[in-house]
Amino acid sequence: MIKIKQISFQGFKQRFQVKKPWDDVIIFVLNILIAIPVFIIAHQNLVEFNWALNLDRILLFLLIIVIIQLILRLLRTIIIICIILYVLVLFYGTVFGNYGFESVFEDYNSMMYTMSDNPNPQDIIIAKLLPFPNKSKIVSAIEYKNPKVRNFAIMATSKNFKNVKGYSDYRTIIQCFAVFKEINRRWNYVSDPKDGDYIATASESLDYFSGDCDDHSILMAAAVRAIGGTPRLIHTKGHIYPEILIGTLNDLETVNYLIKNVLFVKESHQKQLHYHIDERGQVWLNLDYTAKYPGGPFLSEEILGALTLN
Template identity: 80%
Template sequence: MIKINNINFQEIKQKLQVKKPWDDVIIFVLNILIAIPLFIILHQNLINPNWFLNIDRVILFIVMIVVIQIILRLLRKFIIPCIIVYLLVLGYGSTIGNYGFNNVYDDYNSMMYSMSYNPYPQDIIIAKLLPFPNKSKIINAIEYQNPKVRNFAVMATSKYFKDLKGYSEYRTIIQCFAVFKEINGRWNYVSDPKAGDYIATATESLLYFSGDCDDHSILMAACVRAIGGTPRLIHTKGHIYPEILIGSHADLEKVNFLIKNILFPNESRDKKLFYHVDERGQIWMNLDYTARYPGGPFLSEEILGALTLD
């Protein structure tokens, strides 16, 4: 009985083996297929020291390839079961789990695009900020619960990017970018009266899409918040502009890919994204009226105050 079982095991073992040189080819291909999603996961969760030409990431990928290659060579006799396990894991992630074939493809594109077109970080973390000018008036003017503001924002989301498939995780940010596109495409700069600052409410600015920087910021913040986004206003010397909360550095990679490759490819071609990092490591992206795409260049970089609308 034992001899029969041994024979059967040997037969099964031989059937699962791949003859040379195809076993080396399959091992190499399987190595790459395993290394890419694993590298993406590590890349998103490890601190990025921002070495020149992403040398740290290159070294990480090479080390992974070597380690995986050694492991697969040790499992050479069971290469077919390894392939089946790999396909089952990704198949499960695609149908039932949270990470499958589409996620690997999207994350890979985002990572490579970010490495090729690095955003421009403004890692300005200020311990003490000055009081925000006209704070109470501005907060009252951001009428995000007003039906007119909400309806305008909803209209913008129906006008732009509505047919974009996938990226459900970033749907709110994409819709806020639609609001940005609509407002900035119509905005007409008009100075305040000489007597002093005139703070227009969001509904007031909806009439003619005209006003100065604080009027634009109020309208943008109100519309972004009306559809679930998190805006804040930045005060610099003689200027106020709005920003939107993007999230983590991993989120920035995906948003960078979306802006430059899908949403605003013409406006952002060969240009960098500008953003700030707050004390909690969260990314805030510029939505100023001077920008032709989200994350456009700052008009003024010296931050004097910040007003966050939670």
Template identity: 70%
Template sequence: MITIKPISFSKLKEKLSLPKPWDTIIIFLLNILITVPAFLIAHQNLIELNWVYNLDRIILFILILGIIQLILQLLKTIIILCIFIYILTLIYGTLFGNYGFQRVYEDYRYMIYAMSENPKPQDLIISKLLPFPNKSKIIDAVDFTNPKVRNFALYATTKHFKEIKKSNNRTLIQCFAVFKEIKNNWNYVNDPKGREYIAYASESLQHFSGDCDDHAILMAASIKAIGGTPRIIHTGGHMYPEMLIGNKNDLETAIYLIKEVLFKKESKNQQIHYHIDERGQTWLNLDYTANYPGGPFMKEEILGELTFN
């Protein structure tokens, strides 16, 4: 009969610990790996104090780093078990959840880039605006359910940026693909003299031609057709489309994608232009005069807005 001797707790800790100086090295590396996602979560959920040089975030990172270092030092006798649990958690998140190795890496890149850019909004849209001109006609013209509009938007997403790993930014990247396709083909043509002609989005697809309101309608319909949320801004003598990006963290992601991945050449040394509404949501400029999403505003005066939720 075979008998199994129970392993004492002290012997178990000895087996799960590492010899010096490897324990110190492994603890430091593990601390960095844990601190990055922990800091990202804190960064995304805590209010920024907007201190100079992002000192509030630097202090937050150091604080988290110190706390985790202290915890790992207390657990250093079972450090191998800690490493195993950490890797297992990320593997599970990669295979079945929303937060794994790729998400940690992407979020870290977006955060570092956005903190270095420190973007500022150009304007704050207030809720009390003037009535939107030709509102009912424009709503009808944004015929995003028309098969021609839907098929065009799908075509744009297969032509541009298909090779980019989309992860959780699929809709954002695909909307940027729509912007690129319309921008590359749009031909500005005035309305008939003395008459305001409002073309349906499906109509503008025939020649990719029209004035600013026709462009805004086509852009809004195409973005809406693939799951984005567009709106049209009225400035008095001009109309242009904007796209809902989301909160500050979503803006950080959008800025990184525009300036470092998708429109790197067009946006080099350029500023990203956007509005923040009364609910704190960010809207990116998609005017036909812009060479990249978030290009300069043609006119900053805002008299009305029409949102397509």
């Protein structure tokens, strides 16, 4: 009985064992295929040391390759089964909306693009917490439930970036960028009357796409919130501008790639993203009327107050 089992195991082993030198070739290819998603996950969850030339990430990738290579060599006799399992896992993730082939490709693209062209963080400490000017009037003017505002935002998403595929997790952000593009393309700066601030409602600004910085911020915040985005208004000395919540620094990698390689290629060419990181580690991207692309340069950097619209 034991002899029969040994014969069966030897037959099973010989059936799935790849002959030399093809076993080394297959192991190397499989190593790279496994190492890429493993490295992406490690890159997203381990602290970056920000070494020159991203040396910490290069060493991490080499370490992962060495470890996987050793494991695959131990499993040399069932290498074909390893390949089948690897493909089945990614196929399952692709079919059921988890981590699949498309996710690996997207994460690799965004990670490599960000590592070669780092965004420009603006971790500005709030020096003075002052009351937000005209807060109650501004909140009332952000009419994100107004049908006119909602319809405009929907129109903008149909007009801009409608055909961008493969980034379903960032659909809302892409649509908010479509709103940004439509508003900033049409915005005409007009000063308030000399005798005081004039706070225009979002629906009012839609008539002529004109007004000062607070009018622009109100319209942008209302339209972004009307389609599911999370905006906030930043008060600086003599200026107010809108920002949008991107998410984590990992999300910023993908957004950086989208802005510079898909959505605003010409506008952001050889330029950096400008953003703030709040006390929770969340990333907020600049949407000012002076910016030609989301994350354009700040007009004024000293923050005096912030008004977040949840």
